[in-house]
Amino acid sequence: MNLQNAMLPPHAEMVRAMLERDTTYEGVFFTAVKTTGIFCRPSCTARKPKPENVEFFAHADDCLSAGYRACLRCKPLDAAAIAPDWVQKLLQSVDADPELRWSDAQLLAEGIEPLKLRRWFKQHFGMTFHAWLRTRRLGMALGGIKQGDSIDSAAFDSGYESLSGFRDAFQKSFHITPGRAANSEPLLFTRLTTPLGPMIAMAERRGLVLLEFLDRPALTREVEALQNRHGYAVAPGHNAHLQQIETELAQYFAGKLTEFKVPLHLPGTEFSRQVWAELAKIPYGQTSTYGTIAALLGKPGASRAVGLANGHNRISIVLPCHRVIGADGSLTGYGGGQPRKAFLLRLENAAVQVTRQLAF
Structure with missing residues (x-):
């Protein structure tokens, strides 16, 4: 029994999902176009091929093995891949120095395009990179308060010069005041x-x-x-x-x-x-x-x-x-x-x- 083929939906359903760009089929199958040699996610926004020119695969690796190239628009390899190397490197840098403030100039110096990073974080975390950094720092402050740190110390360690600014940001992120955080x-x-x-x-x-x-x-x-x-x-x-x-x-x-x-x-x-x-x-x-x-x-x-x-x-x-x-x-x-x-x-x-x- 072929495990990959056993996981594919019926052919007619895959054709329908492809033509309607049905996002609920994300990762369920991939479409490969014989006339272009390119494979896509079923929800790809590119012009749809004729159904007779398409074959379906359960995994991106199967498409690659059959000689197809990944679509540059929908990037089907991203559906099965971990964060790209440039994101992984950045996350490792954040872990190594969580208090560092990353400016656009610093990102560019690391070879990272700020707009590209913003789009990646919005797509995968629902927030921008800088919003993620702020929330992460506030999370560390929350951990410190839970362990007995004073609110003043937590605010200072999080990079806030204003205690009121820290309180406002903390409450906006966690829906509680810093004073209630210990509980x-x-x-x-x-x-x-x-x-x-x-x-x-x-x-x-x-x-x-x-x-x-x-x-x-x-x-x-x-x-x-x-x-x-x-x-x-x-x-x-x-x-x-x-x-x-x-x-x-x-x-x-x-x-x-x-x-x-x-x-x-x-x-x-x-x-x-x-x-x-x-x-x-x-x-x-x-x-x-x-x-x-x-x-x-x-x-x-x-x-x-x-x-x-x-x-x-x-x-x-x-x-x-x-x-x-x-x-x-x-x-x-x-x-x-x-x-x-x-x-x-x-x-x-x-x-x-x-x-x-x-x-x-």
Whole structure:
């Protein structure tokens, strides 16, 4: 069985998605144009070729192996690649000297075009590089206050000459005053690159709190709830949980991991946590239904409530809501988009089939 081919959607659906530039198919497949020798994302804004001149591949590497070149407009290699070398080098420099103020002149001296950097950070972090730097410094100040530093010291160490300016910036970023910061829980976030498009991961000291695709419509509302309802102060950063989920996700998409080990922390109602616990029990490569989960909870008439709790799940893939389907076998809704849901199910089913074949 060919694992790559098993993960592709039906041909007619891929043609439709290509012609309509459907962004929900980001990373699900790539289009390769025989007449130009170029391959693209299905959402590429370039003029669409005739369907008979296109062939489809599951991975960018497959396109390259078939002799196609990456499109310069939609840059399909970026969908499966980590941050480019020039961004990685800059991030390493920031880690080495977090207090350095990066001016446009300094960026140009490092061979980095400021406008290009601004666009990259807006696309991948939702903010400019300089806004990211400010938030990162404020996150370090938050950590210092949590450890007992005075507000004056935190403001000075963050580069603020005015205490009122520091308070205003702090409250704007974290939705709390510096005085209340000692009682808040820092929630660090980072961007992860996956074959299905970029994701955001958030974790606190107890475990992973959120893992979502960046284009999920409910993402902004989820983050606001974590801030306002659960008292989190959100800041860019890294911790062991974020490093672990990045490694485990890569193994999962490679078909080498069937069970996630990253610790989770799941703020929510008691009923929601019960539903999420049942989600975690659905085996890799198998599916369940809302009705089945309701019955397991001793509430056979609560299918709709189970569906709502399933929709409030903030941790995609790890808590496998993609394995929940309708009673009639339909895929039903999925926050990351049904094409991604279908891809994940095909990925798991194909990996299971390969494992079975190798066992014989």
